[in-house]
Amino acid sequence: MTRSEPVSEERAVRARVADLETRFGDRFDPANPVGDTKLLQAAEEGGVPTAARQVLSDYRLGAEFVPADLGGRFVQADSLARVLRTVVRRDGALGLVQGASHLFATAPVWAAGGEEQRSLLAWVLLAGGRAAATGVRADGAGLAVDAPVSRAHRGGHVLDGPARVGPGAADADALVVFARPGVFLLRAAELPALAADGSLVLDAHEVEASAYVGDDLAAHTLRLASAVLPSMAVGSADGALRTAVGFARDHQLLGRSLLDVPHHRGLFAAAFLDLLVADCLSLAATRALHVLPAHCGPLLAAARTTVPRLLSEATGELATLFGPAADVRAGRYGMFGKQLRDLGLVTVPPLRQAFPFGRLGHDGAPAPEHLFNPYTGLGPFDWRPVRGEADAGDPLAAHLVASADATLRLTGLEPYGRPLAALAGALVEELHSLTRVGARLPAGPGTPPHPDAYAVATRYSLLLAGAACLGVWQQTRAHGRGFLAQPAWLTAALRRIVTRLGREVPLLPRTAEGEIVAELRTRFEANRTFDVYDTPLAG
Known part of the structure; x- marks a missing residue:
């Protein structure tokens, strides 16, 4: 299969996401059996509406997990994540039951099952049946303690x-x-x-x-989960941000919409940026399973912890806008609290348990450009387990170094050119520092965690998030126009990352926050998602 042929996969997944959105309908319509009102009522009773399960049954969600050569729809891991994100955006519990369960059940069978086993599981899912796994932790940490x-x-x-x-x-x-x-x-x-x-x-x-x-299939299954589950979580944060923007639009302080109050504008800009950073990282992780299967250990470890943390911090700050209303479990904005709780469904173990310190550094070739292009088709997914990763070097870190050097030569970015170059340079300086520290940390199976391991892993993960943002920006700038092709969001996003690292940051141009909040408003009013894909929503 050539690189040009899978382009149809983008058209196909875009059509499937639109179809699923249409089936779900307007979330704010109180008469919608799968709208916020009914979902909140069902959540109070400890479940999800039967109508929501029926929507996914009619859509044949199980086919998303079945490889195309077995009659299903699975071609790319990032495409699967986009469809599941649509489910999670509507209801996180529904996405976990209908999404994560199939993910853990199918991956080992596609990877190592015999022809009859693969055919049986494909038949179950394509016929509208359901599959689940036992004996494995749903948080992606490994085998359960009580596995048989x-x-x-x-x-x-x-x-x-x-x-x-x-x-x-x-x-x-x-x-x-x-x-x-x-x-x-x-x-x-x-x-x-x-x-x-x-x-x-x-x-x-x-x-x-x-x-x-x-x-020995648990590790293989958890590799896929480490990429797909964080990408799913972006859907919950996207829904929570939409609920918060609606609340701010409809409430005033001193005669002004909360969106026009400087402090609140800053909160919304920060939440939007953090969501984009998280999505850039999850995009790279899901596509790396195809593009860099033997080099994606650090990236997957970063995605499984950093994406949920960024999303939780972003939406948690927005809870201050609601005050006591954040705990209300009914009405137009009652969904916000549930969406925050849904984010907690995708939990992960501490990074120090699994982070591959021995493979840090920027030696070797940079990650290929199509890793960061959300619309470029990829070749067929190789289900065979990766039995060993590259001994050293991280292609995403090498990409960071190359990208930082490239920003120094770019023109026409004012007033963002200088701060952008300074921020990219700060990330590279941090990379050199962490590579030296990481090389001294003990690594390998069964190695006791070093006291510095968690801090190094957390900081290195932020660097990979910055590298992913640079990659997505470069690709959108090279192949299209629009908000993600502009330097405002990238400069502001890298500034937030460098601030988290505790390094000195340059001032942002005064126009930055205005551009970011304007895009947030535009997407809200146009009923489009706040993630990298900018997808139309129902309603």
Whole structure:
């Protein structure tokens, strides 16, 4: 497949997102069975509306997880994330049950399953059935502590012990059991009923040899989750920001809309920027699974922690606008509190548990340009597990160095040229410093965390976020026009990153905040998303 052929994937995923948005309808319509009113009512009762599940069933969401060569729609990881983001933007719990459950269940089967196993799981999902996983942590940290134990028995296997049940397992038609060792694909009818507490207890449960999928698949599955789940989370933050902008537009302080009050304008500009930074990083992570499969360890580790943290900080600051109304669970703005809680559904372990310190640095070739172009088609996804990453060098760090050098030669960016170059240079200085420190940190499986590990990993992750922002800006500037092709957002975004690093920052041009808030208003009034994709919404 050539680079030009997958361009149709962009058209296809854009059409699918639009279709799903249309099916969901106007979220603010109180009569909409899958609008905010009904979703809030269902959340108070501890669930999601039946109508919301029906929307996804009619849409055939399961087909998004099935590779195209098996009759499904999956071609690119970033395309899957865009569709799931649409679900999460409407309701985070719905996205977790319908999205994360399928993600953990399908990845190991596509990677290592036999032809019959792949065909069976594809048939279940394409027929409208559901799949879920047990024995793996939903936060992407690895096998659950209570994963069942497997052992060979009479030509098959025996599974023994309790299994942590993932989202959606209660209604699943097929279950993928992560055991110690091995992964098994089973029909729900072949397993005992869930216990009263919702757990799956396997008491010397015999399974046929044909159920065995393979060994050492948890890490492979979690690589995909580390990219897709953070990208999904952007949807919740996008919805929360839209709710907050609507609140600010409809409320006044001293005769002015909250959007026109200087302090509040600054909060909205910051939240919008943080969402864009998070999305640039998640975009690079999902596409790196295709483009840089053997070099994306640092990037995936950064995405799985930095994206949720940026989104939580951005939306958390907006909660101050609501005051006591932030806890209201009904009405036009009751969704805001739920959207904040939904963000917490995508949780992650501390970075120091998994960050690949041995691969930091800018040695080697920079990441290719199409890593950062959200609309460039990619080749087919290679489901085979990556058994070993490159020993050293980070293509995104090399891209940062090259991009910072390029900003020094750019013209026509005033009044942003000088501050932009200074900020990019500050990121490179930080990169050199962290590379030296990281080289001294112990690394490798089973290595106890060093006291400095968390701080180094957190700071390095911010550098990768800055590199991703530079890459997205360069690509939009080279291939199109619009807000993301302008230097205002990039300069302001890098300034926020450098500020988080505790380094000295230049003053922003006075026009920067005005340009950013103007884009925020434009997208709100046009009913378009605040993320990189600027997608039309229903209603």
